[in-house]
Amino acid sequence: MITTGLGYDIHRFNEGRPLVLGGVVIPHHRGLQGHSDADVLTHAIADALFGAIGERDIGHHFPDTDESIRGICSLHILSRARELVTARHATINNIDATLIAEEPKIGPHFEAIRQSLALTLVLPVERIGLKATTNEGLGSIGRGEGIAAMAIATVELPS
Numbered sequence: 074m075i076t077t078g079l080g081y082d083i084h085r086f087n088e089g090r091p092l093v094l095g096g097v098v099i100p101h102h103r104g105l106q107g108h109s110d111a112d113v114l115t116h117a118i119a120d121a122l123f124g125a126i127g128e129r130d131i132g133h134h135f136p137d138t139d140e141s142i143r144g145i146c147s148l149h150i151l152s153r154a155r156e157l158v159t160a161r162h163a164t165i166n167n168i169d170a171t172l173i174a175e176e177p178k179i180g181p182h183f184e185a186i187r188q189s190l191a192l193t194l195v196l197p198v199e200r201i202g203l204k205a206t207t208n209e210g211l212g213s214i215g216r217g218e219g220i221a222a223m224a225i226a227t228v229e230l231p232s
């Protein structure tokens with residue numbers, strides 16, 4: 074049986090933090106605010122995987138009230154999502170994600186990000202789709218206040 078899951082996340086920019094997207098540190102003058110490393114892309118993908126197997130969301134599995142996980146690398150969260158998929162004897166078919174940001178330009182980092190995600194999910198890199206778009210200057214993202222990400226995951230579950 075094929076199932077799909079949807080993930081969405083948004084984080085506000087914060088001066089003085091590194092910008093981490095898909096586990097890759099992107100050279101930029103500011104990063105994102107969050108309890109973890111604020112890797113908005115990885116969070117959206119983890120939520121998509123949780124959704125595909127009927128699990129609760131990332132906030133349930135990694136609550137931002139838990140001081141023991143402050144500053145956590147979000148690839149750890151993604152690994153946990155994969156573990157839950159594997160525990161159901163399911164396999165990930167593919168991931169597709171879109172980053173929505175006015176800045177920085179993500180294109181030069183696409184391959185590094187896809188490699189990082191593929192490594193964490195133990196998937197061939199071709200199974201990781203990644204795109205980026207701006208918000209055409211509209212709304213909070215358009216004003217450059219943060220970065221959002223959307224993701225979809227397709228999972229094959231034993232019937």
Ligand code: MG
Nearest residue numbers: 082083113116
């Ligand atoms: Mg998040």
